[in-house]
Amino acid sequence: MDFELSPQQAEFRDLIREFARRSIAPVAREWELSGRYPAEIVEEMKKMGLFGILVPEEHGGSAVDAVSYAIVFEEISKAWMGIAGILGSHSLATWMLARYGTTEQRRRWLPALATGQRRSGIALTEPGAGSDLQGIATVARRDGAGYVVNGTKTWITNARHADPLPVLVKTDPEAEPRHRGMSILMIEAGTPGFSVGRDLGKLGYKGTESAEVFLADCHVPAENLLGGEEGRGLQQALSALEFGRVNIAGRAVGVAQASLERALAYARQRHAFGRPI
Ligand SMILES: Cc1cc2nc3c(=O)[nH]c(=O)nc-3n(C[C@H](O)[C@H](O)[C@H](O)COP(=O)(O)OP(=O)(O)OC[C@H]3O[C@@H](n4cnc5c(N)ncnc54)[C@H](O)[C@@H]3O)c2cc1C
Incomplete structure (x- = not known):
């Protein structure tokens, strides 16, 4: 080689x-x-x-x-x-x-x-799920021409500057195996219900923010579903x-x-x- x-x-x-x-x-x-x-x-x-x-x-x-x-x-x-x-x-x-x-x-x-x-980032981790991403609790429920998303992400690098931000959600929380119910939604900054919380304190690796992201009845259009097909998010x-x-x-x-x-x-x-x- x-x-x-x-x-x-x-x-x-x-x-x-x-x-x-x-x-x-x-x-x-x-x-x-x-x-x-x-x-x-x-x-x-x-x-x-x-x-x-x-x-x-x-x-x-x-x-x-x-x-x-x-x-x-x-x-x-x-x-x-x-x-x-x-x-x-x-x-x-x-x-x-x-x-x-x-x-x-x-x-x-x-x-x-x-x-x-x-700019962008990737929002996967939640307060209750990091290594075990299939355990995320953020849910996107279908509502007319889009989704209503509720949940919290944490440790999200570039959160304050990301637009759009790919967010891992459950579009079918009952799915088995669990990954079949997971999808990624591209959420744009300024979408009502999308907000970025405090920067988390770190011992080092500063320079870029690591922040919480809150999704409270956040309405995301269906055309923002990455790839246009549900169930592909974890992969x-x-x-x-x-x-x-x-x-x-x-x-x-x-x-x-x-x-x-x-x-x-x-x-x-x-x-x-x-x-x-
Ligand atoms: C500076 C920084 C930036 C980050 N940026 C992002 C980002 O941009 N987007 C994002 O989504 N996330 C981000 N993260 C989060 C990161 O991806 C998670 O911290 C990581 O996935 C681990 O999850 P956790 O912290 O919940 O740890 P846990 O999953 O709770 O794990 C804690 C410890 O237990 C170990 N462990 C877990 N399961 C087992 C098991 N079954 N057996 C034995 N040991 C186990 C793990 O290896 C780890 O050492 C960031 C984190 C940091 C610190």
Whole structure:
């Protein structure tokens, strides 16, 4: 197996590395500690097209390969992993839309998501269900031309900036097996009954918000059902999370690489017993 980067991938890595060195690293420590939202960095990522890395070219994205996708998260996380969080679930939402959305849904949302003019995330977790997603309690009941959604999501990355936000719901709470009754609804910001709660406190990984999302008699049009077919939601979400492991792994490599580089630099300049430690 060839682990070398292609010339295009190496050029892309250099571009992201330079961006992280120039615009992220100098502010990372201060903004992480203060919890300041990195709005300027987001604007630069929009100009670089980073919100469209998993959007097909026909919808205005660059649809990079999986290695280049990992490179984005590795290089950014070397400087500040919090910034990777801003791109991570957004990119997975675009991946889900591109893969499972109807033609109309792809045309409607992907172009603005590709530029970052609109942003997104993924709302799966609830106060009572995380690993066991089939145990979610958010219910979408059919009502005329749409659904009425009630429930609470928590720990939702990018919640305050997401529009639309893919939300995992139960369209048939009695279904057996349970996943057959699960679907994803694309809920737009400003929909009555949709609100974002407080930002949850974190020890680290700041920069991007993790927030609660409340759905109280939230009316969502039927055309916002991802893929137009009920009962596909868990599979759609889990396959996005599976591809998302590439970005999680990229972050881990980036943080480990940066830690090693800093430890080595320190060990070379720190002297003890008359020589570098
Ligand atoms: C910073 C941050 C950002 C997040 N962003 C998002 C987001 O954007 N969207 C979203 O939907 N969610 C998000 N989450 C939530 C995350 O996906 C959940 O925390 C995760 O799925 C685990 O769920 P839980 O916290 O409810 O833990 P639980 O499911 O309660 O698990 C607690 C512990 O028990 C273990 N465990 C669970 N079941 C078993 C078992 N059967 N046997 C043995 N051990 C078990 C788990 O491995 C874990 O260690 C985020 C979380 C964090 C911290």
